[in-house]
Amino acid sequence: MTVRLGIMGGTFDPIHNVHLLKASEAAHRLGLDEVVFIPAGSPWQKDPRGVSDAEERYAMTKLAVAPDPRFSASRMEIDRAGPTYTVDTLRELRRLYGHRARLYFIAGADVLGSIGTWHEAWSLKELAHFVFCSRQGYELADGALPLRDRVTLLHVPVWEISSTVIRRRVSRGQPIRYLVPDPVADHIVRRGLYRAGAH
Ligand SMILES: Nc1ncnc2c1ncn2[C@@H]1O[C@H](COP(=O)(O)OP(=O)(O)OP(=O)(O)O)[C@@H](O)[C@H]1O
Ligand SMILES: O=C(O)c1ccc[n+]([C@@H]2O[C@H](COP(=O)([O-])O)[C@@H](O)[C@H]2O)c1
Numbered sequence: 001m002t003v004r005l006g007i008m009g010g011t012f013d014p015i016h017n018v019h020l021l022k023a024s025e026a027a028h029r030l031g032l033d034e035v036v037f038i039p040a041g042s043p044w045q046k047d048p049r050g051v052s053d054a055e056e057r058y059a060m061t062k063l064a065v066a067p068d069p070r071f072s073a074s075r076m077e078i079d080r081a082g083p084t085y086t087v088d089t090l091r092e093l094r095r096l097y098g099h100r101a102r103l104y105f106i107a108g109a110d111v112l113g114s115i116g117t118w119h120e121a122w123s124l125k126e127l128a129h130f131v132f133c134s135r136q137g138y139e140l141a142d143g144a145l146p147l148r149d150r151v152t153l154l155h156v157p158v159w160e161i162s163s164t165v166i167r168r169r170v171s172r173g174q175p176i177r178y179l180v181p182d183p184v185a186d187h188i189v190r191r192g193l194y195r196a197g198a199h
Contacts (some may be wrong), residue, residue: 003101006035007093007128009077009086011043011163012057014188015064016180018161020071022133025156026106027070030131035106037061038074044083045117054078056193063183085119090127103128104152109138125150136160170194 008023015037023035039057042048058078065071076092077084086105093103105128107115112132115121124130133156134140140153161179169176171194176185188194 002099003034003097004030004032005093005097005101005103006030006032006131007089007103007105008035008037009040009089009105009107010037011046011051012037012039012061013052013163014057014060014166014180014184014193015039016161016163016166016184017178018159020064020068020181021159022106022108022156023071024068026104026131026133026154029154030104030152032070032104034070034072036072036074037065038077038089040084041078041080042082042084044085044119045114052193056187056191060184060187063187064181066183067181083119087118087120087123087127090124094127104131105129106131106133108133108135109140110135112138112140134158167194171196 006023006026008019010019012019023037026032027035039054039061041054043051055078058073058075061073065073077089080088090103090105093101107130109132118124129150129152131152131154132140133154136158140155166176166179170188
């Protein structure tokens with residue numbers, strides 16, 4: 001039997017409810033059996049000074065996915081040394097699953113404009129199908145796509161939450177309940193993440 005495996009890559013600093021909503025919607029619409037959430041170890045296109053410790057981001061990801069039996073969290077990228085390249089992750093998953101899985105990489109519409117800059121971008125389409133979900137402020141169109149034949153554009157209920165907004169709200173002492181799962185909000189408080197001056 002072939003497993004239809006969704007892959008949610010992200011910095012997840014922190015993971016929030018739209019990440020979960022997107023994964024759930026992609027699973028429903030594309031008939032995915034599982035979705036694995038993979039926090040990036042070293043997101044090389046982001047300033048490392050602005051990115052929280054990988055173990056904290058992984059811990060929050062694990063807490064967030066725990067209630068859904070379709071979802072899991074992987075340490076694959078945080079355990080890999082060096083800059084995090086999606087191409088390496090997809091190759092590793094291909095090695096692990098061989099022909100037993102079909103891979104679906106799920107991303108937001110903002111990624112459409114930058115995927116051409118990813119490491120070995122030209123080989124990505126050989127390794128996985130790409131699913132782009134609508135995101136406020138970004139066009140969901142395949143015009144400039146180098147991956148046109150391996151892409152699904154998915155309209156999902158749009159909700160403008162971002163990790164940046166969550167971090168800002170915490171630093172200002174504003175509530176984040178209902179924007180992130182409760183256990184993630186509790187973890188942020190317990191570990192003192194994102195407080196003003198914490199970075
Ligand atoms: N509100 C949203 N709508 C649609 N896609 C989203 C949304 N927020 C995040 N994503 C997507 O989720 C994936 C992981 O994103 P990431 O972990 O960088 O979260 P983020 O909220 O964009 O973070 P930051 O604000 O720190 O840049 C990316 O593919 C991104 O496009
Ligand atoms: O492979 C790359 O070069 C690459 C460059 C930028 C981002 N990505 C991946 O894209 C996903 C979303 O990234 P981000 O920065 O929006 O959190 C995450 O899985 C990253 O590892 C991958």
